[in-house]
Amino acid sequence: MPANPSPLTAPTAEDIRAWYRVQSAALAHDRPGEPVPSQAAVRAGLTTTGPRRRRLVLWLLRGSGDEPVATALLRLHGATAAGGHADIQMTVHPAHRRLGTGSRLLATVTEAATAAGCGTLTAEAVAGTPGEGFLATRDFVPFARMTWQRLPLDDIPAPVGKLPDVPHPGYRLTGWEGAAPETLADGFLDALRALPAPAAGPDAADTRWDPAAVHETAELAARRGDRLLTVAALHDDDGIAGYTTVLLPGDGTRRAQQYDTAVVPAHRGNGLGLWMKAEMLRRLPAAQPDLAEIHTRVPDDNRHLLAVNTALGFRPLHRTVRFRLRLRVRR
Numbered sequence: 001m002p003a004n005p006s007p008l009t010a011p012t013a014e015d016i017r018a019w020y021r022v023q024s025a026a027l028a029h030d031r032p033g034e035p036v037p038s039q040a041a042v043r044a045g046l047t048t049t050g051p052r053r054r055r056l057v058l059w060l061l062r063g064s065g066d067e068p069v070a071t072a073l074l075r076l077h078g079a080t081a082a083g084g085h086a087d088i089q090m091t092v093h094p095a096h097r098r099l100g101t102g103s104r105l106l107a108t109v110t111e112a113a114t115a116a117g118c119g120t121l122t123a124e125a126v127a128g129t130p131g132e133g134f135l136a137t138r139d140f141v142p143f144a145r146m147t148w149q150r151l152p153l154d155d156i157p158a159p160v161g162k163l164p165d166v167p168h169p170g171y172r173l174t175g176w177e178g179a180a181p182e183t184l185a186d187g188f189l190d191a192l193r194a195l196p197a198p199a200a201g202p203d204a205a206d207t208r209w210d211p212a213a214v215h216e217t218a219e220l221a222a223r224r225g226d227r228l229l230t231v232a233a234l235h236d237d238d239g240i241a242g243y244t245t246v247l248l249p250g251d252g253t254r255r256a257q258q259y260d261t262a263v264v265p266a267h268r269g270n271g272l273g274l275w276m277k278a279e280m281l282r283r284l285p286a287a288q289p290d291l292a293e294i295h296t297r298v299p300d301d302n303r304h305l306l307a308v309n310t311a312l313g314f315r316p317l318h319r320t321v322r323f324r325l326r327l328r329v330r331r
C-alpha cells in the first residue's frame, strides 16, 4: 500500500466492481450466512450523496497484482460547535488482513477527517470480530451497542395483523411515501424537534434527531431509486405524535430496511410505537408484493423499541459496537 493513498475522486465501473469484491468477501467472512447487498445497492451508496450536509470521501487500495485489497469511506457531516463530525467504514479484504493495511488506512482517513475540521470520528464494528479489537486498541472509545434484527414477513405472528385496528382514542394512523405531504410537513418538523437526543452520548451527532437529516434521507432515497414509506400517528389536537419509516430498495432486493421510529415524549406510554409499526407491516405487501423480509438495528439501551420489535416477531441477527475517536480540531 502506498504511504499515503489518494482518495478516489470519480469511481469508474471497474472501481465499483473492485469495491464490491472487498465488501462481499468481508461480509461472507465476518457475518457468514447474512445476505450480501447487490452491486447496484453498493454503487448507489457510493455515487449518490446528499446535496447539502454530507460529503463522501472514498479510498480503494489495490495490491501489486492490481487486486482490490481494502476500501475506506469517510462520511463528513455538517460542521457543529464541536468541530464537525465524520463517520468511517473501513474494510480490509480477509485475505489481506493483519499486515498493517488497516492501521495505515486509518491514519490516512483520520488525517483527512482532521484536515476537514472534524472534532469526532465514529465507526461501527460487529461485536466479537477483529474490527472491535482493532478500534479498541486504536484509541476509539465505545459509546453505544446495537442489536441488528430480522423479520421474515411470513413469520409475523398472526395477532400482529389485528393490532392496527385496535382503537387508540384521540389518535389516528396515516401514511405517505417520500417527503411528508405539504399539509403535515410543518407538524412533522415540530415532532422531530420535540424528540430528545438518544442516550448515546453528548456528541453522538450521527444519532441525534435532526429534521434536516430526516429530510435528506427522503431526498437521498428518491435519488437512489429507493422508496421511503412513513406511517405516522396523528393526535386530534396535537398533530403528529410519532412516526416510523421503512426503506424499500430500488434494486429489486426483497429486503426492506426499517429506519427511524420515534414518539414525541408527551405521547409516549400509549402504545403508539407498536401500533404504527404493526400498521407499517400491514402496508408492506401492497407496497412491494415480493418483499421477503425486513431488517433493522436498535440501540441496546432502547428497551422499549426492543420490546416492540420482539412483539412484532423480529429476531436478533448480530450485534455491533459504535466507537468514537476525538480528533485534534484544526482552527
Ligand SMILES: CC(C)(COP(=O)(O)OP(=O)(O)OC[C@H]1O[C@@H](n2cnc3c(N)ncnc32)[C@H](O)[C@@H]1OP(=O)(O)O)[C@@H](O)C(=O)NCCC(=O)NCCS
Pocket (backbone or CB within 6 Å): 026, 030, 088, 089, 090, 091, 092, 093, 096, 097, 098, 099, 100, 101, 102, 103, 104, 123, 124, 125, 126, 129, 130, 131, 132, 133, 134, 135, 137
Ligand atoms: C478491522 C480491520 C479493518 C483491520 O484491518 P487489518 O489490515 O487487519 O489491520 P492491521 O493489520 O493494521 O491491524 C490488525 C489489528 O486488528 C486487530 N485484530 C486482528 N485480528 C484480530 C483478532 N482475531 N482478534 C482481535 N483483534 C484482531 C488487532 O488490533 C490487530 O493488530 P495487531 O495485528 O497489531 O495485533 C479488518 O479486520 C476488517 O476489515 N474488518 C471488517 C470491517 C471492520 O470491522 N472495520 C472496522 C470498523 S470501520
